[in-house]
Amino acid sequence: MDFNEHTATEAVQNSFRETPDPRLRELLDALTRHVHAFVRETRPSVREWEQAIEFLTAVGQTCTDTRQEFVLLSDVLGVSMLVETLNEQEGGTESTVLGPFHMVESPQHALGDSIDLVGEAEPCVVSGRVLNADGAPLPHAQVDVWQCDEKGFYDVQQPGSQPPGNGRGLFRTDAEGRFRFRTVLPSHYPIPTDGPVGRLLNATRRHPYRPAHIHFIVQADGYVPLTTHIFVAGSPYLDSDAVFAVKQSLIVDFARSDDEEAAERAGVRAPFRHAEFDLVLSSEPA
Amino acid sequence: MDFNEHTATEAVQNSFRETPDPRLRELLDALTRHVHAFVRETRPSVREWEQAIEFLTAVGQTCTDTRQEFVLLSDVLGVSMLVETLNEQEGGTESTVLGPFHMVESPQHALGDSIDLVGEAEPCVVSGRVLNADGAPLPHAQVDVWQCDEKGFYDVQQPGSQPPGNGRGLFRTDAEGRFRFRTVLPSHYPIPTDGPVGRLLNATRRHPYRPAHIHFIVQADGYVPLTTHIFVAGSPYLDSDAVFAVKQSLIVDFARSDDEEAAERAGVRAPFRHAEFDLVLSSEPA
Numbered sequence: 001m002d003f004n005e006h007t008a009t010e011a012v013q014n015s016f017r018e019t020p021d022p023r024l025r026e027l028l029d030a031l032t033r034h035v036h037a038f039v040r041e042t043r044p045s046v047r048e049w050e051q052a053i054e055f056l057t058a059v060g061q062t063c064t065d066t067r068q069e070f071v072l073l074s075d076v077l078g079v080s081m082l083v084e085t086l087n088e089q090e091g092g093t094e095s096t097v098l099g100p101f102h103m104v105e106s107p108q109h110a111l112g113d114s115i116d117l118v119g120e121a122e123p124c125v126v127s128g129r130v131l132n133a134d135g136a137p138l139p140h141a142q143v144d145v146w147q148c149d150e151k152g153f154y155d156v157q158q159p160g161s162q163p164p165g166n167g168r169g170l171f172r173t174d175a176e177g178r179f180r181f182r183t184v185l186p187s188h189y190p191i192p193t194d195g196p197v198g199r200l201l202n203a204t205r206r207h208p209y210r211p212a213h214i215h216f217i218v219q220a221d222g223y224v225p226l227t228t229h230i231f232v233a234g235s236p237y238l239d240s241d242a243v244f245a246v247k248q249s250l251i252v253d254f255a256r257s258d259d260e261e262a263a264e265r266a267g268v269r270a271p272f273r274h275a276e277f278d279l280v281l282s283s284e285p286a
Numbered sequence: 287m288d289f290n291e292h293t294a295t296e297a298v299q300n301s302f303r304e305t306p307d308p309r310l311r312e313l314l315d316a317l318t319r320h321v322h323a324f325v326r327e328t329r330p331s332v333r334e335w336e337q338a339i340e341f342l343t344a345v346g347q348t349c350t351d352t353r354q355e356f357v358l359l360s361d362v363l364g365v366s367m368l369v370e371t372l373n374e375q376e377g378g379t380e381s382t383v384l385g386p387f388h389m390v391e392s393p394q395h396a397l398g399d400s401i402d403l404v405g406e407a408e409p410c411v412v413s414g415r416v417l418n419a420d421g422a423p424l425p426h427a428q429v430d431v432w433q434c435d436e437k438g439f440y441d442v443q444q445p446g447s448q449p450p451g452n453g454r455g456l457f458r459t460d461a462e463g464r465f466r467f468r469t470v471l472p473s474h475y476p477i478p479t480d481g482p483v484g485r486l487l488n489a490t491r492r493h494p495y496r497p498a499h500i501h502f503i504v505q506a507d508g509y510v511p512l513t514t515h516i517f518v519a520g521s522p523y524l525d526s527d528a529v530f531a532v533k534q535s536l537i538v539d540f541a542r543s544d545d546e547e548a549a550e551r552a553g554v555r556a557p558f559r560h561a562e563f564d565l566v567l568s569s570e571p572a
Contacts, residue, residue, distance in 0.1 A: 003367055003530045011530055012364035018491040027328055028490065032363060034324040039368050042316045046384075046513070049369045053356045060346010060356075070339045070346075077318060078298035081289055082325050083335045098332075204314065205304040227332070244289045244297055 009036045055196055062195040066156040068100040072197045075243035089224045089282035091133035096229050096245040101154045106144050106168035114182035115169040121150040123268035127180040128277045130173045130218055137177025141220035145169045152189030185273050188212045188236050208242050211235040223281035252277045295322045341482055348481040352442040354386040358483045361529035375510045375568035377419040382515050382531040387440045392430050392454040400468035401455040407436040409554035413466040414563045416459045416504055423463025427506035431455045438475030471559050472498045474522050494528050497521040509567035538563045
């Protein structure tokens with residue numbers, strides 16, 4: 001029988017029936033049904049479909065070693081956050097999106113080190129503990145941190161003016177599960193708008209801003225890795241993050257202090273900011 | 287309220303509510319719903335979603351001026367053919383997919399010219415008429431033709447060994463609506479398998495072959511442009527085209543002839559093939 005509006009989906013599903021990997025077959029079967037349903041509902045013209053192909057091609061061609069435009073597209077459609085949410089672990093700190101800027105390895109640092117390699121902005125001290133769901137500290141947990149600078153740029157976005165590794169650090173918690181590092185207060189910032197995703201946001205009158213945050217990936221043996229952010233309380237755009245990543249439980253006060261003694265103890269100059277919070281990992285399923 | 291499995295879709299739909307172009311808003315609203323429904327149904331792991339992003343990135347990065355891997359992906363998922371089918375015009379020759387090889391302009395030719403610029407294979411004569419739905423001939427209609435050679439390759443796939451424009455031609459019908467050109471019998475062929483779409487076909491045990499065909503785009507003032515193929519009767523893979531493009535009404539006999547006189551009249555040597563068919567355009571909607 002000819003391929004037509006009514007036989008189309010079954011014909012394509014049948015073509016995948018010999019797929020050896022059952023999960024791949026399940027994914028392609030569902031993909032076929034949902035993409036065909038989208039097309040049947042919206043009935044794109046041939047020209048509209050060509051424009052969709054041109055858009056996806058441009059998204060792929062905007063990707064480089066230091067830029068991931070497809071992650072950005074997934075982010076602004078809320079898909080990254082939906083996937084993250086469906087994989088959420090019970091009992092731990094809430095997770096949020098990885099984002100497109102975790103593309104280089106963070107440099108190893110000792111506890112207390114500064115990940116701010118420039119040293120011009122107001123200092124910020126970040127400290128806390130990595131715990132399990134029962135509240136027990138997890139020594140020697142790996143804490144991978146990355147953030148933009150006080151102007152809103154990641155190191156990989158400014159290879160000319162920021163040193164590589166600026167705003168990134170890989171730490172190990174101490175015997176009490178503590179982590180501590182010095183940095184600058186990250187700024188809110190626009191996601192890159194000079195590519196096809198930026199054109200999409202512009203055409204839909206959406207702003208490209210993300211509220212200020214620090215990224216974390218926390219890992220410890222026997223626990224599910226946690227990918228999350230800590231958001232800066234009071235930052236603009238906490239209620240309209242372009243990538244839908246804010247959870248109320250992840251908003252933390254970055255209090256300003258003028259206390260010279262506290263600054264000296266922390267190895268910074270006053271005034272400075274200080275954020276203190278715990279990151280809780282869920283046990284791996286038995 | 288936090289973004290979660292239940293609020294996700296509405297949150298993203300709301301983000302598009304200020305889109306000035308109502309059609310773009312409609313498309314993005316539907317895209318959001320269908321992509322989210324796919325994710326909710328299949329619950330991909332974070333790693334699976336990363337693999338999907340890597341696949342789409344590779345598809346985009348495989349595209350060049352002479353290769354369109356996203357069209358190929360749309361083709362093997364039956365989406366191109368579904369879009370084509372939903373845009374089908376009543377009363378004309380059936381349409382089928384454009385395919386990824388219409389990326390260079392066809393050279394202008396006079397009726398009767400050969401589009402085979404190599405001249406080593408058995409010749410083939412293709413002729414017919416462009417008609418309207420009432421059977422009236424359409425003079426001066428534009429007939430754009432492209433095909434692979436007798437070994438299954440398009441000119442753009444073999445820039446070293448095929449002259450540019452080989453297998454392509456732009457013709458105008460004569461006063462009786464007739465077209466006529468010389469060529470070679472196209473072969474069945476595999477779609478390109480050295481990219482991510484080829485890896486997808488391999489992982490799903492799908493063969494990459496298309497039955498032998500000649501592409502046409504026919505245009506005349508006042509009529510809806512027709513994008514279609516003529517398939518060679520008896521070709522392998524007519525029942526399992528990798529891109530789902532076969533319609534029974536488009537299969538044509540390419541009869542072999544040993545008739546020396548007929549060959550001489552047609553400007554070819556015997557034995558030769560001959561296919562004769564009409565292409566019917568639908569009137570533009572009033």
